[in-house]
Amino acid sequence: MRAVRILIALLGILAAVFGQPWLTFAIMLVLCVLFRSWEAVLLGAIVDFMWLPPGHFPWFIISAVIFLWALEPLRREFLAR
Amino acid sequence: MRSDFTYRPRHRDGSLRSAAFVTLAIGLILFVDIASGGSVRGIVRDFGSRIWGAGHSVGNLLFRNGYFTSRNVLESQINAQAVQIAQYQERAAAYDALRSQYDALAKIAHLASTTVGVTAPIVSSLASSPYGTFSIGAGSENGMHAGDLVLSDTGFVLGRITDVGAYTSLVNELFAPNVSTEALVKSASVIAVGSGGGNARMRVPRGIVVDQNDTVTASQFGGRPIGVVGHVEASAASAYSDVIITLPVNLNVVRFVYIVSGQ
Numbered sequence: 113m114r115a116v117r118i119l120i121a122l123l124g125i126l127a128a129v130f131g132q133p134w135l136t137f138a139i140m141l142v143l144c145v146l147f148r149s150w151e152a153v154l155l156g157a158i159v160d161f162m163w164l165p166p167g168h169f170p171w172f173i174i175s176a177v178i179f180l181w182a183l184e185p186l187r188r189e190f191l192a193r
Numbered sequence: 194m195r196s197d198f199t200y201r202p203r204h205r206d207g208s209l210r211s212a213a214f215v216t217l218a219i220g221l222i223l224f225v226d227i228a229s230g231g232s233v234r235g236i237v238r239d240f241g242s243r244i245w246g247a248g249h250s251v252g253n254l255l256f257r258n259g260y261f262t263s264r265n266v267l268e269s270q271i272n273a274q275a276v277q278i279a280q281y282q283e284r285a286a287a288y289d290a291l292r293s294q295y296d297a298l299a300k301i302a303h304l305a306s307t308t309v310g311v312t313a314p315i316v317s318s319l320a321s322s323p324y325g326t327f328s329i330g331a332g333s334e335n336g337m338h339a340g341d342l343v344l345s346d347t348g349f350v351l352g353r354i355t356d357v358g359a360y361t362s363l364v365n366e367l368f369a370p371n372v373s374t375e376a377l378v379k380s381a382s383v384i385a386v387g388s389g390g391g392n393a394r395m396r397v398p399r400g401i402v403v404d405q406n407d408t409v410t411a412s413q414f415g416g417r418p419i420g421v422v423g424h425v426e427a428s429a430a431s432a433y434s435d436v437i438i439t440l441p442v443n444l445n446v447v448r449f450v451y452i453v454s455g456q
Contacts, residue, residue: 129244133323148208150215157219161226161237163322165355165365172323173223177216 117143121151128158137175144179148187152176235332235358242316242328242361297448300346310344310453311335316361319444325369325389327352329450332360337452342414344451345442350411350419351450364450367419368393368440376419376438378409383436385409385419391440393420396433409438 124139136159143149156176164170226233301312313331331337341354343364356363367374368387376385376393381401385393397403407422423439 126248128321129241130248130318130321132320136321137323148212150208150212153212153215153219157222158237158241159323160223161234162241162317162328163324163326163363164234165324165326165363166231168324170223173219177219180212180216 113147117147117149117151120146121149121155124151124155125158128155128162133159137172140172140176141179144176144183145186148184149180152180231356231358234356234363235361238317238328238358238361238363242330245317294448297346301449301451304344304346304348304451308344308451308453310451311337312449312451313337313362314449315447319447325366325372325387326355326363327366328361329354329364329452330361331452332358332362334359337362338454342417342453344417344453345440345447346449346451347442348418349440349442350414350417351440351442351444351447354452366391368438374411374419375413376409376411377416378407378422378436379403382412385438391420391442391444392423393438395436395438397436399427399432399434401434403434403436 120139120143124136124143127135127139136155140152140155143152143155153173153176156170156172156174159172160170222233298312304310311331313329313335315327316330317328319327329343337354337357339354339357343351343354345351350367352364352366352369354362355365365372366387366389368385368389368391370387370389372387374385374387374393376383376395378395378397379401381397383395383397385395387393403422403425405422405425408418409420409422410416411419420438420440422436424437425434426436427434
């Protein structure tokens with residue numbers, strides 16, 4: 113599972129630089145559903161620091177933090193750690 | 194049933210601590226970035242541009258080499274001294290890359306004769322930003338300022354510089370989603386609302402006849418063109434016509450832009 117987690121996170125970094133934004137968003141969500149993944153917050157930060165114009169709301173960082181912490185009860189009960 | 198029932202045994206591990214630490218660290222970095230006027234963003238953007246540049250070069254080399262052409266072609270290449278052919282192809286790809294770069298610069302050269310500005314390469318993907326932005330390879334060291342206009346080789350306004358780093362700048366696309374611009378079409382002043390992908394929408398009073406391919410300009414950009422009318426939807430029941438403006442520039446193949454001082 114660790115290898116899968118690393119692979120998805122690397123895919124997310126590539127998506128943040130080369131891919132469509134929805135792909136990065138989906139990867140963040142998948143990471144947070146499957147794992148207690150700090151990498152998702154890092155991905156959100158990469159997207160926002162790369163693309164966010166001044167004065168705009170950092171949607172990707174906030175979304176990643178919400179995914180990471182709001183999905184904790186679900187992960188704890190049913191899914192892999 | 195107990196309210197704290199769980200299907201999984203509870204484990205104590207460091208992942209909760211890691212997640213909390215990274216969340217706090219990113220929050221702190223975000224705060225520092227905002228407080229310092231975008232210093233962290235500049236560093237990440239420079240780094241991202243380098244990764245994009247490297248990936249772009251590798252992609253170009255692979256695809257122009259014919260590496261992903263049909264199996265038969267590849268087999269015939271292997272049979273006929275594959276190594277030597279690959280070397281020739283690599284040289285040809287390098288020539289093609291230089292040739293297309295030269296063509297792009299030659300097209301943009303006429304702008305330099307009429308307007309004082311700086312030519313800069315695009316150093317990021319044009320499709321990856323969720324905020325309708327892209328990066329160019331010129332920054333404060335090259336005389337860029339926030340608010341400068343970014344033009345295509347044909348003189349259409351693509352956007353404005355919103356954030357300037359030392360060697361890269363962030364450009365906000367004019368037709369980024371939900372960005373409003375005061376536009377002028379057939380002497381009527383209307384608000385164009387960007388919808389991404391080089392398209393925008395606007396509502397024109399039905400009394401004003403707007404045709405396909407009419408040029409749309411913006412007085413706030415010195416009367417420069419910002420697009421052309423791509424489609425007009427007029428309904429007898431409505432007092433307005435819905436007009437779609439498109440940028441007559443394929444953003445996916447634009448490699449250089451021309452930066453002029455914001456007006």
